Amino acid sequence: MLKNYFIVALRNLKKHWVYSLINISGLAIGLTACFLIFLYVRFELSYDQFHSKKDRIYRLVTDIKTPSEVINTSSTAWAFGPNIKADFPEVESFVRFDNTSMLVRNGDNKYQEDRTYYADSSLFNIFDIKLITGDPSTALQDPFSVVISETTARKYFNTNNPVGQTVLLRSDNIPAKITGIMQDPAENSQFKADLFISMSTSTREFNKGIDERWGSFGANTFLLLKPGTDKSVLESKFPAFIETRNGQERIKSQMFFTFLLEPLKDVYLRSTRGGFESGSIRNVYIFSIVALFILLIACINFINLTTARSTERAKEVGIRKVAGAGGAQLIRQFTSESVLICLVAFILSLGFAYLFLPFFNHMAGKSISPGIFSNLNVISLLLGTSIGVGLVAGIYPAMILSGFRPVMVLKGRFIGGTRGIILRKGLVVTQFVISITLIIGTLIVYRQTQYMRSRDLGFDKEQMLIVDTKNDPAKFAFKQALADLSSIQSTSLASSIPGGDNSGAYSEIQNKQGDFQIANLDAYFVDYDYIPQYNMTLVAGRAFSKDFGTDTTQAMVINETAVKLFGYASPEEAVGRKFKQWGRQGEIIGVVKDFHFTSLQQKIKPLTMRIEPGRFDMISAKVSEAGLPQTIASVEDLWKKIIPNRPFSYYFLNEFFDRQYRSEERFGKLFFNFAILAIFISCLGLLGLASYSTLQRTREVGIRKIVGASVFTIVRLLSLDFIKLVFISIFIAGPLAWYGMNKWLLAFEYRMTIGWSVFVLAGLMALFIAVITVSVQAILAARANPIRSLRTE
Numbered sequence: 001m002l003k004n005y006f007i008v009a010l011r012n013l014k015k016h017w018v019y020s021l022i023n024i025s026g027l028a029i030g031l032t033a034c035f036l037i038f039l040y041v042r043f044e045l046s047y048d049q050f051h052s053k054k055d056r057i058y059r060l061v062t063d064i065k066t067p068s069e070v071i072n073t074s075s076t077a078w079a080f081g082p083n084i085k086a087d088f089p090e091v092e093s094f095v096r097f098d099n100t101s102m103l104v105r106n107g108d109n110k111y112q113e114d115r116t117y118y119a120d121s122s123l124f125n126i127f128d129i130k131l132i133t134g135d136p137s138t139a140l141q142d143p144f145s146v147v148i149s150e151t152t153a154r155k156y157f158n159t160n161n162p163v164g165q166t167v168l169l170r171s172d173n174i175p176a177k178i179t180g181i182m183q184d185p186a187e188n189s190q191f192k193a194d195l196f197i198s199m200s201t202s203t204r205e206f207n208k209g210i211d212e213r214w215g216s217f218g219a220n221t222f223l224l225l226k227p228g229t230d231k232s233v234l235e236s237k238f239p240a241f242i243e244t245r246n247g248q249e250r251i252k253s254q255m256f257f258t259f260l261l262e263p264l265k266d267v268y269l270r271s272t273r274g275g276f277e278s279g280s281i282r283n284v285y286i287f288s289i290v291a292l293f294i295l296l297i298a299c300i301n302f303i304n305l306t307t308a309r310s311t312e313r314a315k316e317v318g319i320r321k322v323a324g325a326g327g328a329q330l331i332r333q334f335t336s337e338s339v340l341i342c343l344v345a346f347i348l349s350l351g352f353a354y355l356f357l358p359f360f361n362h363m364a365g366k367s368i369s370p371g372i373f374s375n376l377n378v379i380s381l382l383l384g385t386s387i388g389v390g391l392v393a394g395i396y397p398a399m400i401l402s403g404f405r406p407v408m409v410l411k412g413r414f415i416g417g418t419r420g421i422i423l424r425k426g427l428v429v430t431q432f433v434i435s436i437t438l439i440i441g442t443l444i445v446y447r448q449t450q451y452m453r454s455r456d457l458g459f460d461k462e463q464m465l466i467v468d469t470k471n472d473p474a475k476f477a478f479k480q481a482l483a484d485l486s487s488i489q490s491t492s493l494a495s496s497i498p499g500g501d502n503s504g505a506y507s508e509i510q511n512k513q514g515d516f517q518i519a520n521l522d523a524y525f526v527d528y529d530y531i532p533q534y535n536m537t538l539v540a541g542r543a544f545s546k547d548f549g550t551d552t553t554q555a556m557v558i559n560e561t562a563v564k565l566f567g568y569a570s571p572e573e574a575v576g577r578k579f580k581q582w583g584r585q586g587e588i589i590g591v592v593k594d595f596h597f598t599s600l601q602q603k604i605k606p607l608t609m610r611i612e613p614g615r616f617d618m619i620s621a622k623v624s625e626a627g628l629p630q631t632i633a634s635v636e637d638l639w640k641k642i643i644p645n646r647p648f649s650y651y652f653l654n655e656f657f658d659r660q661y662r663s664e665e666r667f668g669k670l671f672f673n674f675a676i677l678a679i680f681i682s683c684l685g686l687l688g689l690a691s692y693s694t695l696q697r698t699r700e701v702g703i704r705k706i707v708g709a710s711v712f713t714i715v716r717l718l719s720l721d722f723i724k725l726v727f728i729s730i731f732i733a734g735p736l737a738w739y740g741m742n743k744w745l746l747a748f749e750y751r752m753t754i755g756w757s758v759f760v761l762a763g764l765m766a767l768f769i770a771v772i773t774v775s776v777q778a779i780l781a782a783r784a785n786p787i788r789s790l791r792t793e
Helices: 002-015 017-045 080-087 150-157 199-206 231-253 264-270 281-322 327-364 376-402 406-411 418-454 475-483 560-565 628-642 653-696 698-706 711-745 756-782 786-790
Strands: 057-065 070-073 091-106 109-119 131-133 145-149 166-169 174-182 195-198 217-225 256-263 464-468 488-494 503-510 516-525 538-541 555-559 578-581 584-592 607-610 618-623
Touching (some): 017 281, 017 327, 017 376, 057 264, 091 199, 109 150, 109 199, 150 174, 195 199, 256 264, 264 281, 281 327, 475 628, 560 607, 618 628
Parallel strands (some): 109 195, 516 607
Antiparallel strands (some): 057 070, 091 217, 464 618, 555 607
């Protein structure tokens, strides 16, 4: 019997190969898209889930309340971790991380290693970072101990075993001993380190006494709690601990700490405090919904076309019933054929996924999977989905057809009921509601990205060459040498550039009432040339000037947001007010117009600027557009002469600033590609249904042509019903898309307004695609020979 079902299924596939191709390809494409998205979602959810103690690892984070604001930070003071471990028996161990960039040398090999972390010796006890060589309990115990990754070991030592050998750190060539080789960091780990340097190197040698500083923040601290420890109970004990350990100092500094514990499994996706690497649970949810939508569209296509085509087999069913076939046999026949087609689509989807996985990895910006067959559970899920779709698509028409009497069916062509027509129309509307929603979403993502790119940032970022000197002593000589190049228009030195990292400075600034108000403010340390070079606008007072000798120690420039923070009605009121910051005191000499020194996802914060040459790292050089390659070569030559011990690297500020929107760009590209797939699959289904509808009305079309109907009239007749369905879809999709995308835009402090043009454009696009899809088949029918049409049964 199964053999007979198989033969009949193959005959039907061959006889109606166009419909079979549409059915199989639509479902295969839908399964492929769903498979790739599931791989992405699974990868994002897997971050740091491979650590065996993950359920007991928590990140210690801090809320810092000052008289001016509440700062929600992911870091802690250096003294917190060791003292919490000493005071709370619930804490089994702790580890602190401090990300840094380290100059490392071995012979002629020298690299600026940006993925370098200081870490406590307990690192390998808490996290499952596997050491290939070395003792995990002692590898990071002594000062100047270094653990490096396999790739880093090959880079410096080729194939030789480097354990026990030394490398030179920093520009002063401090020797450090290699004490272990670790596996290269996993792609789904936040701690993508090439080097771990013992924390004792920092706390005992480079920053002596930092372990006892309660107000110096910068450590990322993780606690390993003992089994059975209640996180909430432990958090409730922290206020008394802070009062005992740091009560007087916090009152004096007016900085009040609240400790919170974030589960490791939530840090990457759900924390709003950031970290070494951050994802977005919002994007995970969005792509999960998109995957389900695409799969739903593909399944609707398959079921819709299968049920529509089933009426063509009414006579076959009648003959089988006359021959003695029962309802159960008919159901088995239809479902087996449907499942067979679905299995073919499933096999094709695996092939498509294999081909497109490298491209998808590139779009996602990370290797979400090394291969499709390393995810057997996802494959099993999609296989089960395929079989389920086949069963549903086969059972429904079989039950309908098997319920009719053979005599009625054999007398003429089976005429489907209105319920079947309503069902198919409802499914088409559902498909296009999803597709149009995705089109609207794509347009809004694109426009938001363009909005961020085109917004006035408040400074000039074009043709700005950036070189990080890492605070090398020769930075002033290098800046002067750059200024002597004819292709360099201007230069400046600073601790930060817009879009880059900057320090938070404990500050006391005179407010409107004349009191010194405490705040932790973002701080830029700049030279005389910084403000004019970046073309920043002064709204009150003046910029730093060499004409005033006290500007190097007693002058500060603030932004407009800082003016508001301290209660001044206008920028002019703030000029001349006193400040105290990091051992310096003086007065505010000017107010600069607000500029975006962080991403547009974040609100502009209060900012201070001071001259502090010891903190200068970044050289900004405004370069001419002409002869750019020659300019870069000249800059590199100067670097090799003046700062020969460091590798030369550079970037342009506009490119660097645009990296902040890279995640939104990737999100937009992925969203766009999946929206295109959804539209394509919907159109496949629409084409199939239009073809079937046209076939059903072949004789009607022939008669109308004989009595004088034009091609346009016939095309309008055959297309009108489908166009109405698209119009209905547009009106349903509009509110749904507006609600969803408005929620998405709330994540941006500076965002576009969703205007009516987005919905009109999306509707016109969907309508145009639908009209083209349906009209192709309608035009073919309208141009057919009416004599042949009238001969059709």
